[in-house]
Amino acid sequence: MKYTSEHEYVKTEGDIGTIGISDYAQNQLGDIVFVELPEVGKAFNKGDEIAVIESVKAASELYAPISGTITQINEQLDIEPALVNSSPEDKGWIFKIKLNNASELDDLMDEEAYASHIG
Amino acid sequence: MNNNQQLIKTSLYDLHIEHGARMVSFAGYELPIQYKGIVAEHNHTREQASLFDVSHMGQIIIKGEDFASTAKALEAIIPANIIDLEQGDMRYSVLLNENGGIIDDLIITRPTDEQASDGTIFIVVNGATKANDFKFMQENLAKEIEISFEKNKSLLALQGPKAASVLSRFSDIGEKLSFMQSDATSIKGIKCNISRSGYTGEDGFEISLNDKDASKLANTLLDEQEAEFAGLGARDSLRLEAGLCLYGHDMNEKIDPISASIIFAIGKHRRLEGGFIGDKKIQNILKDGAKQKRAGIIFEGRMPVREGAKLVDEQGNEIGNITSGTFSPILQKPIAMGYLPIKRAKIGTKITAIVRNKQVNGEIVRMPFVANNYVRAFSG
Known part of the structure; x- marks a missing residue:
């Protein structure tokens, strides 16, 4: 598992990355009521706005942590967005992306570095 | 706000921290936005x-020779009917500028003999606007009226269907007060002014007391099984469900009370007679009709439609905007308030909002979104 400084995680299996937000991030956002998911098949560059997570209080943009094409979205979040709160790194995953360039993963933090990042 | 300005801590600051509050800067104060979570606190x-710390709000006292002279002086600046208030009665109103725009909304109380001497009137205003409000009143009230902020006072709100039964274990005041009435009482030896009012749409009380007693009273209430702290986040979603305006969002100095759908803030005979700041403008708007109106909207789906979202007609032309919006925990739907041209603001009218370049369909509904539970048992 790798993390961005914006509290997203990327879990890779082969050339597919599963992306969501960290437990720390869901706790900071509070009750999540809506997730605007990207379209399957759409390509993104690293840093592009890719999804929006809405809590009761505010909307927060999610930026692509790596470049690639969306292969799958977590449609269960349309019905149960609170899964991002209850199970951020498992059932609350947000989308899967086919990596363009696996070397981009090297720029991300490992679990230890992320733990010290959130202090 | 100036960045280097020190945020004010309320008397309950340590207690908030102890209860796991997440603190935010609000109206110059450091206040809890949430403890366990906004939705849990809302429900x-x-x-x-729920117990809310609203000590940031401005508690103002004005005093003249007797009630009639203070009330008359206040009526010269605000549009409510004050002179007819009985002791212990409260009234919602607004401060207006010469253009009839809303400077702030406020609650006026004619105290009982137990609360204050004759000639005193209590006024509670919003925290973020209290300094301006004070200055405005100081400049516009008759010279012989003394005006001051309550010194070293906290303000707590106990809100919800169990508020009265919690309070009844310490004082019989709940049995005496109807919605929008106030009196003095004592809870475990702590002197307080209690009113049956609030900002959640539920039955409840607001408790004004000395700072030094605030923690003790809060702990006394929180020791009761039904009572828990709730923060500013829940306060906002609760007031939205209740259809209540938030100053600086749903109203401001460019919006008049008729457009804001709070005409009840203007006394009936005062609409005809005038004699308050902004009266000519208000009378003109009443005669000609407001051009726009604050309306309640429920949107389809789950995506919240928030402040700043544009409202458009069938051709995509902008015809209005959202001033507050959230996802209603009770209705499980996006709810919002916004301004629309009068003919578009009728109940049942379809409306479209634009959020992140996408269209969201909604319908104008009657407010409150969630029914009020005010207790008016003793009103005439």
Whole structure:
């Protein structure tokens, strides 16, 4: 598992990355009521706005942590967005992306570095 | 706000931290936005009783020779009917500028003999606007009226269907007060002014007391099984469900009370007679009709439609905007308030909002979104 400084995680299996937000991030956002998911098949560059997570209080943009094409979205979040709160790194995953360039993963933090990042 | 300005801590600061509050800067104060979570606190308020620290709000006292002269002086600046208030009665009103725009909304109380001497009137205003409000009143009230902020006072709100039963274990005041009435009482030896009022749409009380007693009173209430702390986040979603305006969002100095759908803030005979700041403009708007109106909207789906979202007609032309919006924890739907041209603001009218370049369909509904539970048992 790798993390961005914006509290997203990327879990890779082969050339597919599963992306969501960290437990720390869901706790900071509070009750999540809506997730605007990207379209399957759409390509993104690293840093592009890719999804929006809405809590009761505010909307927060999610930026692509790596470049690639969306292969799958977590449609269960349309019905149960609170899964991002209850199970951020498992059932609350947000989308899967086919990596363009696996070397981009090297720029991300490992679990230890992320733990010290959130202090 | 100036960045280097020190945020004010309320008397309950340590207690908030102890209860796991997440603190934010609000109106110059450091206040809890949430403890366990906004939705949990919201639902708890609708089902049980929640304690809110609203000590940032401005508690103002004005005093003249007797009630009639203070009331007359206040009526010269605000549009409510004050002179007819009985002791212990409260009234919602607004401060207006010469253009009839809303400077702030406020609650006026004619105290009982137990609360204050004759000639005193209590006024509670919003925290973020209290300094301006004070200056405005100081400049516009008759010279012989003394005006001051309550010194070293906290303000707590106990809100929810169980608020009255929690309070009844310490004082019989709940049995005496109807919605929008106030009196003095004592809880475990702590002197307080209690009113049956609030900002959640539920039955509840607001408690004004000395700072030094605030923690003790809060702990006394929180020791009761039904009572828990709730923060500013829940306060906002609760007031939205209740259809209540938030100053600086749903109203401001460019919006008049008729457009804001709070005409009840203007006394009936005063609409005809005038004699308050902004009266000519208000009378003109009443005669010609407001051009726009604050309306309640429920949107389809789950995506919240928030402040700033544009409202458009069938051709995509902008015709209005959202001033507050959230996802209603009770209705499980996006709810919002916004301004629309009068003919578009009728109940049942379809409306479209634009959020992140996408269209969201909604319908104008009657407010409150969630029914009020005010207790008016003793009103005439």
